[in-house]
Amino acid sequence: MISTKYSTKNMCQIFGITRETLRHYERLGLLNPRFNPDNGYREYSYWDVCSLIDILKYRSLGYSLSDTKDAIFELTYPQIKESLEDHIEIYSNKLIQYDLLLKKATRDLTYFRHAQDHLGEIIEAETEELFYVPYTTNPKNPDFMHMQKAFDNLQFFTTALVINGDNHDLDCYVLITEKQYADFLKLHDGVIIPKFKAVCQMIDIVGRNPADETIVEDFRKKISRKYSRTFDTIYAILVTRFYDEEKRYHQYFFVFSKL
Structure with a gap:
C-alpha cells in the first residue's frame, strides 16, 4: 500500500495554518514529520495528519498546548472518557448561562422601551x-x-x-x-x-x-x-x-x- 505524504505547503493549505505554527507544534513534540533525505524537505504522514486534527480539536475545546500534548500522548481511555464527561458538564452550564443571558437581555430591553416611552x-x-x-x-x-x-x-x-x-x-x-x-x-x-x-x-x-x-x-x-x-x-x-x-x-x- 502506498502511503500518502504531505508537504508543509499541503498541511498549511488543508488546515489553514501557517508554517510557523507547524514548526511550533514540531518544537513542542506534537508533530514529528519525516525529513526526505533526497531534498531535506519535511514530509507529513497519516499519523501527523491525525495528530494535527487532534491538536486543533483539543485547542477548540480550550485545552492549553501542554494539556493537548498530554491528551494525545499520555491520556488513557478512562481519562479521555472522564475529560469528555467534564466537557458535557461545561457545555450544560454554558447552555444554562446563555439561557439566563437571553432572559436578562429580554428583560433589559423592556427597561429600554419603558425609558423610551414612559x-x-x-x-x-x-x-x-x-x-x-x-x-x-x-x-x-x-x-x-x-x-x-x-x-x-x-x-x-x-x-x-x-x-x-x-x-x-x-x-x-x-x-x-x-x-x-x-x-x-x-x-x-x-x-x-x-x-x-x-x-x-x-x-x-x-x-x-x-x-x-x-x-x-x-x-x-x-x-x-x-x-x-x-x-x-x-x-x-x-x-x-x-x-x-x-x-x-x-x-x-x-x-x-x-x-
Missing part, C-alpha cells in the same frame, strides 16, 4: 428578587472578593445605589443583579432584596453629574406627596449611558422604593 412617569410594579454586593476598596474587607467576582461577570451585573437604607455598614454604591443570576454564579454572600410592590420612575440625568442621593430627591418628593407618607430606602439602578444627537451625555436610572 420617561419620568411614576408607575407601580412588582420587582424581581434582587441581589447586590457593595463596592469596597479594602482588599481585607470580606466583600472585596465577592465584588471582584461580580466584576468578572459584568454581563449579569450593573451599577446601583442604595440610598438612605439599612446598608449594614456598607457603601451605598453596589453591583446589582437578579438573585437567579447570582445563584447561577454561586454568589451567596451579599444582600438580598425580596420581591415587593414598588413605586418606580425612569429618570434621565443629563451631563456627567455624579450619581448620588441628589438624583432621587425629586422622585422622593413626588412619591411622598402622591402616597402621603415618607419613603425610606430608595434604589437607583443604572440602565444605560449614552450620547444624543446633540452630543449631550445622558444617564438613565431606574429608581424605585417599596410601597
